[in-house]
Amino acid sequence: MSNKSISVLVVDDSHDMLEVIRRNLNEMGLNPFTSDNVVEGIEILETTEIDLVITDLNMPEVGGTQLVKYISHHFAETPVLVITGYPDVQGAVDVMKMGAVEYLIKPFTNEELTTAIKHIISEKINSTLKEEQPSEKLDSFFGIIGVSEPMQLLYKTIERTKNNKATVLISGESGTGKEMVARAIHYNSAYSSAPFVAVNCGAIPDQLLESELFGHLKGAFTGAVTTRAGFFQAADKGTIFLDEISNSSPSVQAKLLRVIQEKEITMLGGTKSQKVDVRIISASNADLKEQIAKSAFREDLFYRLNVVTIHIPPLRERKEDIPILINHFNQIYSKENKKKPLKFPSGIKTILKEYSWPGNVRELENFIHRLVIMVDGSISIHDLPDYMKMSSPLSSSSATPITLAEMEKKYILKVLAEVNNNKTKAAEVLAIDRKTLREKIK
Ligand SMILES: Nc1ncnc2c1ncn2[C@@H]1O[C@H](COP(=O)(O)OP(=O)(O)OP(=O)(O)O)[C@@H](O)[C@H]1O
Ligand SMILES: [Mg+2]
Secondary structure, eight states, X not given: OOGGGOEEEEEOSOHHHHHHHHHHHHHTTOEEEEESSHHHXXXXXXXXXXXXXXXXXXXXXXXXXHHHHHHHHHOTTSOEEEEESSOOHHHHHHHHHHTEEEEEXXXXXXXXXXXXXXXXXXXXXXXXXXXXXXOXXXXXXXXXXXXXXXXXXXXXXXXXXXXXXXXXXXXXXXXXXHHHHHHHHHHTSTTTTSOEEEEETTTSOHHHHHHHHHOBOTXXXXXXXXXXXXHHHHTTXXXXXXXXXXXXXXXXXXXXXXXXXXXXXXXXXXXXXXEOOOEEEEEESSOHHHHHHXXXXXXXXXXXXXXXXXXXXXGGGOTTHHHHHHHHHHXXXXXXXXXXXXXXXXXXXXXXXXXXXXXXXHHHHHHHHHHHHXXXXXXXXXXXXXXXXXXXXXXXXXXXXXXXXXXXXXXXXXXXXXXXXXXXXXXXXXXXXXXXXXXXXX
């Protein structure tokens, strides 16, 4: 059994600590859920299959001891790793009696943390997980195509959000499929028959966004001639997808924070609040951490929005997905255009796999669409734009096989051209010394 389906809930009031642990868990291929308070932590436990809980002891309001007690009563099988900055022996003894299996004192190194986690997993979790069915590789999930490891992890993360309404923050470059993932989370959930409402925060002007999200009463502002419900009311019981969340104004951010904390909204121009029950999924292709550093995004909101984080890697970091995506869009668009699917010789496939796809899946989809319209039968090297051929060591001319020596020559010449004939730089790029390069040039 791989570690990939192991979900870990981390509860700590320190956001820095949450981030450190989240990063370590991600690196271990585990699936982290995070919360900065015990009450929310318990909500996640109640709605999600959690395999391991990592909790701080000293937290304001409800302390970690309460959480350990709760787990020992309601989730006796779930192991708990306790971390604390206050090494008090009595506290340790107490929680160990309640069922905590490991105890780690802050500050700890990444290695101490991962060792403790690995220990618990091998002792406690793997034995129970072994009874689960072996997970098979999926090549698609709710219309999302992908066979690579990161996509398998993504499918599992979506699966784990099924029965809860934890906020989800999706990051990834443009065209990686953030909106698709948001939809998959909704349609895979227990409340899939409720609405999914997508809001592009980047496309709606600031003043308007507030009234669009929360609704307004008649006369709330000039032009508000009727009372209108907002997206939050429209999405009640379902999901609201806040795309390009980094573009929201401070005022909208403050209100969003309130919706998450109080689960209620107030319409513009109104004084009475109303309850809403909405899962919030947000997405951004800007780095929110950077925005926080520039004071352009509220840190407290960031931590409320990312109980679950999903990062979709760019296509160039999961090249195995490229052939299956080509195939997928080839089928779709040839059917749509009532044509026979195009043939992609292996040389062409290699070039397409090596190309960096800066526009990710969207670029690939549009490219295949165009090819289906423009070309009949088999794709040849001449059908590819030059910039695509450039990124491949096979480069221009033809896709017919060439010898290794020819290929090496081509590649060296290409690198030399790219660095303006600077031999030191070329040697660096090629990872050979200058002398070898000189000989090869000869
Ligand atoms: N894994 C995938 N499988 C199939 N189609 C995909 C996949 N990823 C993206 N697409 C397609 O690519 C296009 C872009 O996807 P989507 O709109 O979800 O991207 P995005 O990350 O939201 O982009 P942006 O940041 O520009 O809004 C859509 O047409 C979508 O159907
Ligand atoms: Mg999008």
